Amino acid sequence: MSKLFSRLKLVLQFIYTSIGFFPTLISLLFFGLAVLMIYFETRGISNYLKDDLPFFIITHGETANMILSTIASGIFSLIVFSFTMVMLVLNQASSNFSPRVIPGLISSKSNQKVLGLYLGTLIYTLVVMVNVRSEHYDADLPGLAVFLAMCFTILCLAFFVYFIHSISASIQIDNILEGIYNTTLAKLHKEIELDEGAKLPAIFETGNWLDLESRHTGYLQHVDRKSVISLCQQHNVVLEFLQPLGNFVIKGLPFARVTNTLKDKDSFCENLDVLLHYYQEELAEINYLYGFKQITESAVKALSPSVNDPGTAIKAIDYLTDLFIVRMGLTDEKIYHDDEGTLRLRLDEVSFEELMGACLGPLRVYGKEDPVILLRLLNLFQSLCYGVAKHPKYKDILYNEASHILQDANATIKNPGDRGKLNAMAKALNTTDALPRKLALLTP
Template sequence: MEKILSKFKFAYHYIVNSIGFYPTLISVFFFALALFMLYLEAHGLSSRFKDNLPFMIITNGETARLILSSITTGIISLTVFSFTMVMLVLNQASSNFTPRVIPGLISYKSNQRVLGLYLGTLIYTLVIMVNVRAEYYNISLPGFSIFLAMCFTIVCLGFFVYFIHSISQSIQIESILESIHGVTHGGLSEEIKKDNGLGVPNIFITDHTWHVLKSPTTGYLQSLDEDAVLEVCKKYDVVLDFNQPLGSFLIDGVPFARANNLLKNKDAFTDEFFDLVDFYREERPSVNYLFGFKHITESAVKALSPGINDPGTAIKAIDYLTDLFVLRMQLTDQKVLYDDKGAARIRFQHETFETLYAITLSPIRLYGKGSSVIVLRLLFLLRSLLYKVQDYPHLKPVLYKEAELLLFDADEEIKNPGDRQKINLQVQELNKMNVLLNQLPLLQVKM
């Protein structure tokens, strides 16, 4: 039962985040509405409105067919044009920013609802069109249902204007970065709430025999159904200690975790465990906050490439990363899951702050080391973190090491004495804070 529920959860997550979820849902609703309206028409709905509201009821068959065929043709054209715009936007986003932002753009619910409205109106109109002059009606035409089709068409035209505005806004890098930052911030905040911060339970550090578990498949270990996995571990009386954090790439036959008990049916346990694990290729920040850091970094690096040459976008990306790093300081480097009896069952290794800080800023530093603007912004990022690092003294060496690397690259690439003086002024401000364990070196200025 747990296996079925887990598969249902993974399938639900995949379906909800697909571009066809809301269009399909809305289309089914309009199809049901059309059948319901035809049922009411069969019981004299239009005849009741005909005397009181005659302007709402269409009584001429040729006029009705002309209206419905015009609506059908127009909505099809509108839908094709809108889907074409979506594809063009996705292609442009992939070329100018990073292909990893495409799943986020596809999952915009507002655009999906607009497309669903188009398809739903089209389906509703087709169903009504087929039943014009049907023999089993007591009235000649489903006049009120045709009037509703006209109303839905007018609504579609209004939402088309909204769709143009929305799609033009969603392609802007500011909107993309803000969306990624918001999702990543939310996911990171959830991890912080779940973080008990009590240290590592003794079961994971006690010197006893651990047994290696090998991966039965190849793929990215993106997420798992935590409650179901805890039940499986409790069932087999197993404590799992993962070698790598979630999001890591597993190779068939390579160890991925260790267990504290020698399982008699180890293969059955691993098979049952992997049935509760979700493997997929899309990197969604909503699933793992690390992907959010990665997407923002890739957007900054793409902006610094010679083909794009947009340092303003890189600066905005650095600003968003600053806020996320301040939040990441609050999270410990390990995640422990407990069963319903309070026993520690699973330990994950979070990507450490040092590793995350390095893999995020190293590409930006590499591609922006020749720009004084980028170097100054990275130093401003460091300054912001120094205001928060007092509560996390173990991170001070990490910040100092990365600052040294930044200044080393800047010393090698930036030759203009004026730019070097600006960098030195920023470094002096950092040294005056007296937060780092050692003073940062200044660049030599030769006039």
């Protein structure tokens, strides 16, 4: 049952994040509404309302056919235009920012709902159209159903204006960065809530372990933690993954290990394989590391000569500053216990040092000739120095990364005024007393 439940969760997750989820769901609802209205028409609802609401009930066959035909062709044109707009937006986002932001744009629920309204109205209109002048009605025409088709068309026109505004806003890099930041921040807070914050027991250093070989080649993106803990409880073992989530694993090579008390390795590996998910999309709501990665790549793209948008890079650095401060509250080595308090799982995070290097390294390399970017990076460390007081183990990491920035600046920045500003910022960092050693200033 746990296997089926785990697979079902993965399938539902992919369905929910796909671009066709809400359009399909809303289309089915409109189809059901059309069938329901046809049923009411067979019961004579239009004939019943014709005297009380004569302006709403259409009784002329040619007029009804003309209205429905116009609606169908018009909505079809709206659908084609809207999907074309979506493809253009995705292409522009891939070219100007980073291809990895595309999954987040595709999963935009507001645009999916608008497209679903278009498709639903078209399906509703077609169902009503084929039932005009049917011999099953007491009235000559399904007049109320035709009137509802007109109402849905007016609603589509109103939402078309909203769609143009929404799709125009979604391509703005400020909105893209803010969306990635909010998603990453929410995922980080969720991980902190699940983090037990316990120290590693001695078993990981002194215990006897049995390596498990990967049955797949690809990116291990998600682990069903509750089900894996339950599986370890059934076999009475401790499981440790050798690589953080999101890393590339190779079939046939060790990717995890268990305590050597495991009696049935084949059965355990078969059940474990069902609870591991491999896929290519990099969604920040699944792994917060992808949020850091997407923000960094957007900033690097903005620093390229083809884009030349340092303002976007500065905003990305500001978002990274807050995310780094929150990340400090998450332990690098994460362990999980079962309901009885017995250790069952270790699933490490990418270390804070590796994360900072992966994010700040490209920004430092591509922005080392821009004093504004260098000053912003040093300002990032000034903010982190205030947050590191609660997490002193990260002081050496901050010192090393800040030193790298100053070393690059010393080699590339020639203007005396800019060098003076950078030295002033370095002195401000030294006065915080948050670093283990004083930073070396740029040479005169």
